[in-house]
Amino acid sequence: MRKRQIVKNVYWMGAVDWDRRLFDSLIPLPDGTTYNAYLIQGSEKTVLIDAVEPELVEMLMAQLDETSRVDYVISQHAEQDHSGSIPRVLARYPEAKVVTSAKAKSMLIDLLHIAEDKFITVVDGESLSLGDKTLKFIFTPWVHWPETMVTYLEEDRILFSCDFFGAHIASSDLFVTDKGRVYEAAKRYFAEIMMPFRNVIQKNIEKLAPYNIDMIAPSHGQIYNKSAWIIDAYQDWAIGSPRNVVTFPFVSMHGSTRKMVDYLTASLTERQVRVELFNLPVTDIGKLAMSLVDAGTIVIGTPTVLTGPHPMAAYCAFLANALRPKARYLSIVGSYGWGGKVVETLAGMIPNLKVEVLDPILSKGVPSRNEFDALDRLADTIAAKHKESNFKV
Template structure:
């Protein structure tokens, strides 16, 4: 990367699910970095334990590592530290004070192996100076990043990350990486948007020539990805309705189609997600921008369809900045779909627009009610100035 600064780690071309939850359509990487000073050597982050052998094979000729920097205690970054300590028993694990306890609990690293650092602390390697910056809730409470002063490199761990498996060290396709970065932000970082905003502001005082995340490619032109994160964190919602839905016997599907057409006629963009086939990462990306969420669901055993309930649970967990919410759907004899879904979204600070439910196939009266919903959404978007 630079003189005496090296990218190590492993590319996981075949992994398609992260945390048994998050789709990985393009695989991922676990980036580890080595910084060699004139006196000391530091390894920044490790790799997921499933690929520890790849990392260890890269350092067979490295006689000594003095420091192992753990930016984040989660296993995909720190899980191989115990194996590294077997090879380098005198190495010290450098981390935040909060991370020490977490690493002891999660990985059973002995207390005497740690060297904890406070926010803003520095560590000289000889001709290379590491500065540690606390970045809590990006995306766990113990996280930090490291700034290499002489080379102006920010080792950002999950900050500015993207799940992409590639042979390229540096970003070569900004469009692809922008989409992957937005997916990463949506799936992992969005619930912590407010705190992340403070951490973005904290980084303004640093001259950053390069960002080296722990997932994805290295940014040798970092301004554009930092601007993208500022947009995802600070910009208001857009003139967009996010419409996840499921339909069993076409009733809900007809309502969804009618609402979509009416919204588009009113100048409102719509992104539809058929929950029987959709990629939840794509849905999460839309939630970054959407001003309104409308859930479409039939009634199953007196409540919402389980896939619709999952979409509501996901939205509640991700805490998007949407301002409005509603429900459309159908039922056979009755139920408590609206009440059940409403109870599942306590984290969303939204105004609820009157739901539209129908018994069986929608009638002209139902379509008229959907027209009112679309007009209401469009008017509210205009009043807020969403574009």
């Protein structure tokens, strides 16, 4: 991709990675991703905001061929998919300085071995004049690293938001054109990366409220030329009430746990509770994370392996504990052969979840009428809890 004009003298530069299917050797990328950098040419100074994934640096360098001077490279976030190509940019423009926070400076020195005299550090709220354009730096820690900041271009009312409001989605469109597709990609991004920091994200959204923002230009995904809807979505995902949804990840080895899962799903559905079911051996973990954004209740279904939960169920509990969704209730259903400590093990893996644990139901072998009756009672309890909590439909 060649550099593309956003407004006069402001350009998108970066790389569209159509083929990437895994991020950080962990996160599924069904739609690829983009690594966005931005060039701003003021009447006196020229700035590059962020860089690209080092594997794709040649794309950025080719886009810079027509740029004779870069005075500043703004590093909003030290993670390598944004900062890793900065040494190459500095090699081409040896007079350029890296503008960043003091915290990011120390991280960039450690991660990229950039010389200390190449840095200019800024404080929260500080401005940088480019002549006819003015940049303001706004610290937004923990979206999603401690040093992250965003940059506001005052004259054009563009917020360069780094990972904030990002979306892993490859597209040839510069601006958002398919809102539904981008909404899903942004929600997946929030679920997998931002959800553990819901409370601080809300504070950072409030911090941005005084600014008139016409566009949001993230470091992943397309540019939001209408910014209100993605800010509203983040508000809902971060602090909105849970929904009348049970997220139900499960694994079954010999069918007993699956019988319990199917029965509870039907029982909840009869009580007007929506169930989102995830068979863990074949599940897209990103879809599971997206469901956790909205869930009022989490139910984990697992058989007993030796004396504990199935490893996939244990991984699911670990994931939920790391992501810290806003669900308020949790239960466990499953089966065992001779005994075990499934409930104790899983309960010990979720200290970060502020949930009420509803009575678990375990069946010795194939479930009987007693277990099915208990599942009906669990469905009654969940439906009543959701109604009392006034969860959104």
